[in-house]
Amino acid sequence: MSGELPYERLLQESLKHELKVVNAHLPVEQKPLSDLLREEYPHVVCKDGTTHLFRRKELEYLAGLLDAEEQGALRLPLLIEVGAGSGEMAVLCPGEAAAKVIACVLDMTVEPKQGRVTIYRPQLAVIRRQLRTTTQYIFPPRV
């Protein structure tokens, strides 16, 4: 379109950048907790090529909650899906171990539905406070 609002091109560039940036921090591959505990600098590589460092204390806290088998099954970082426009969010729990961790952190029983545990804003704050580096946000592009 030839006629455009002033600064519209600039805004459109910003929007493109925004969409690129919004999920660029997702890990290329999640790593099992047992592997991370063995690393000197526990980290994962993100889609944008950067590294995401885990805090060792958090990993040790998680290891304290799970047995050896579960430690191998828990893949980190845990992903928190932010629902579009609604106050609801969901922690993606592909296995039992992730659900157990969420239950322990929230101190309540959780039942994953289709591999997700639905949480609300106050619960999100609790999870993020305890697991600051071992959780990541995911913004689904579908709305």
Add this chain to the structure above:
Amino acid sequence: MPQQVVKVTRPTKIELIRLRRRLALAARIQKIVKDRVSILILEFLQIARQTVDAKRRLLDEFAEGYRTLSITAGYHGYIALEKELAASERDLGIAAGLRNVGGVRIPAFELKEAEPGVVSYSLADTSSWLDRTAELSQTCLETIVELAELQRSLELLGREINRTKRILNALEYLIIPALTATIKYLYMKFEERDREERARLKRVKVLLERK
């Protein structure tokens, strides 16, 4: 505020379809950006609280540390204390990396732990006050590193919130209203064209009937 209308080269149906697609895309992006802002604000507030807490802790630890240091100095004397501490210097290691919070890269620092239980001064010649002072200075160091990470995170998150809010405002108050107004304008144009067409047909019909 008067709504700006995007200038269209030709008011055609194709243009209308294109604009409607753009509006749908803009609305989608707006929702995502809104979510991102709310998440960033949540993180910002949490880090702000932790920063305040860390600062308070650091001040308390420093106060306690200086108190025990002065008692230690009084107990051993400055010369003896300096002699003991001269050999106790050691290099500090900090593991530095990045962490990603909702698309914002924030620094991550972690103080590498020294060998636990190893002290470089004579335990036989010194009192427990010196042990306490060493312990407190180690805690202070850890808190300083934590505070450095928190303050930088706070700054970066604040900057990102500002930037994202501008985009959100542009979408909310400029792009989406302009697109909506343009779509409305195009509908009005089409209706007007229909009315003109109908009037023209009526006139042609009258002319044909006269003949």
